[in-house]
Amino acid sequence: MKAILLAGGKGTRLRPLTIHTPKPIVPIFNRPFLNYQIDLLKQVPEIDEVILSLNYQPRRIEEIFGDGSDLGITIRYVVEPAPLGTAGAVKYAGDKLTESVVVFNGDVLTQIDLAGVIRLHRERKARATIVLTPVDNPTAYGLVDTDPSGNIRRFLEKPNPDEITTNNINAGIYVLEPDTFDRIPSHVPWSIERSYFPSLIERRETFVAYIHNGYWIDIGTPAKYTQVHRDIMDGRYAAAPFQGIAEPRTWIAGDVKIEDGATVGGPCFIDEGVLIKAGAKVGPYSVIGRQTQIEEDTVIGGAVIWPNCRISRDAIVRDAIIGRNCHIGRSVSVTAGAVLGDRTTLTDFTRV
Numbered sequence: 640m641k642a643i644l645l646a647g648g649k650g651t652r653l654r655p656l657t658i659h660t661p662k663p664i665v666p667i668f669n670r671p672f673l674n675y676q677i678d679l680l681k682q683v684p685e686i687d688e689v690i691l692s693l694n695y696q697p698r699r700i701e702e703i704f705g706d707g708s709d710l711g712i713t714i715r716y717v718v719e720p721a722p723l724g725t726a727g728a729v730k731y732a733g734d735k736l737t738e739s740v741v742v743f744n745g746d747v748l749t750q751i752d753l754a755g756v757i758r759l760h761r762e763r764k765a766r767a768t769i770v771l772t773p774v775d776n777p778t779a780y781g782l783v784d785t786d787p788s789g790n791i792r793r794f795l796e797k798p799n800p801d802e803i804t805t806n807n808i809n810a811g812i813y814v815l816e817p818d819t820f821d822r823i824p825s826h827v828p829w830s831i832e833r834s835y836f837p838s839l840i841e842r843r844e845t846f847v848a849y850i851h852n853g854y855w856i857d858i859g860t861p862a863k864y865t866q867v868h869r870d871i872m873d874g875r876y877a878a879a880p881f882q883g884i885a886e887p888r889t890w891i892a893g894d895v896k897i898e899d900g901a902t903v904g905g906p907c908f909i910d911e912g913v914l915i916k917a918g919a920k921v922g923p924y925s926v927i928g929r930q931t932q933i934e935e936d937t938v939i940g941g942a943v944i945w946p947n948c949r950i951s952r953d954a955i956v957r958d959a960i961i962g963r964n965c966h967i968g969r970s971v972s973v974t975a976g977a978v979l980g981d982r983t984t985l986t987d988f989t990r991v
């Protein structure tokens with residue numbers, strides 16, 4: 640069985656982080672995001688090939704995963720000449736498929752019984768099966784109404800607040816029958832959410848729901864990107880590198896240097912080669928990437944800092960995301976949801 644990962648979006652809501660790092664490979668701690676999805680797919684032995692459907696900066700992604708042999712799974716790449724939308728991408732990547740295929744949005748992280756989803760699809764002899772999950776506010780997602788037997792009756796992408804009839808949304812995980820792809824036109828952008836799913840309903844094809852009540856998140860905004868780190872540090876989602884680490888879940892690489900008089904409070908993640916100088920305070924929910932330097936009397940908390948940054952003395956970095964190779968000057972304060980792109984330089988005393 641094959642799985643298609645839709646990983647061709649531009650990641651606009653995660654800009655500026657995604658200018659140099661496509662969303663599928665933004666780091667979650669020290670691993671590119673897709674590693675976590677591939678871990679999940681590998682739990683289903685029947686899945687023997689992952690097809691990465693790419694468009695935006697495909698080379699960067701190929702360089703990281705290669706043919707998949709390091710991960711113990713076969714990876715194939717299909718790069719669209721131009722973005723074809725979610726349905727167009729599935730058709731383009733899965734044109735030659737003859738058996739049921741698993742499709743994943745390339746930005747969702749979840750603890751799901753994927754084998755159970757495939758089982759339901761087969762038991763119900765469905766043409767398509769879609770995983771639903773409840774969220775507080777469905778407006779940013781695809782709203783899905785079902786009947787009491789679990790058949791999908793309505794699919795409404797990005798509903799207005801007055802159109803909300805349920806909390807169940809499309810979790811971005813499907814099992815599809817390739818012979819339903821005939822309705823998707825070739826070589827023009829087409830949406831799985833706005834066209835393909837509504838067409839299954841219109842034609843009264845067997846289109847069923849699998850409700851997932853466990854952990855689920857779409858990492859596609861800065862707030863959610865930060866949240867996923869917190870969830871893993873808090874043990875709400877069990878994932879490397881925090882799997883099996885006891886409270887207060889603190890992961891510090893072997894060669895990290897913490898000078899006398901610096902303090903580190905968990906949960907936190909401090910990667911290889913980090914230097915934390917005297918008087919610095921690294922507080923809960925800090926994630927500090929490789930080779931970053933935290934200078935004297937700095938205060939860090941709730942921040943995700945990518946590799947190779949320099950945070951100068953007396954700076955405060957709180958509840959912010961800082962891209963690679965940034966230079967934060969002395970006494971700078973970066974707080975309250977700020978997001979800095981790679982190579983940002985902030986002059987001493989700047990406030991963001």
Ligand code: GDD
Pocket residue numbers: 645646647648649692693694719722723724725728744745746747779780781782796808809810811832857859
């Ligand atoms: N190959 C390819 N080509 N991939 C694409 C394209 C394209 O043209 N457009 C989007 N993608 C990929 C994105 O990279 C992402 O992994 C996935 O398709 C979904 O796109 P998003 O842009 O993240 O959509 P969304 O988050 O607003 O909404 C989607 O996901 C929600 C769940 O997180 C929809 O499927 C909603 O219905 C759903 O609730």
Ligand code: MG
Pocket residue numbers: 744746857858859
């Ligand atoms: Mg998304």
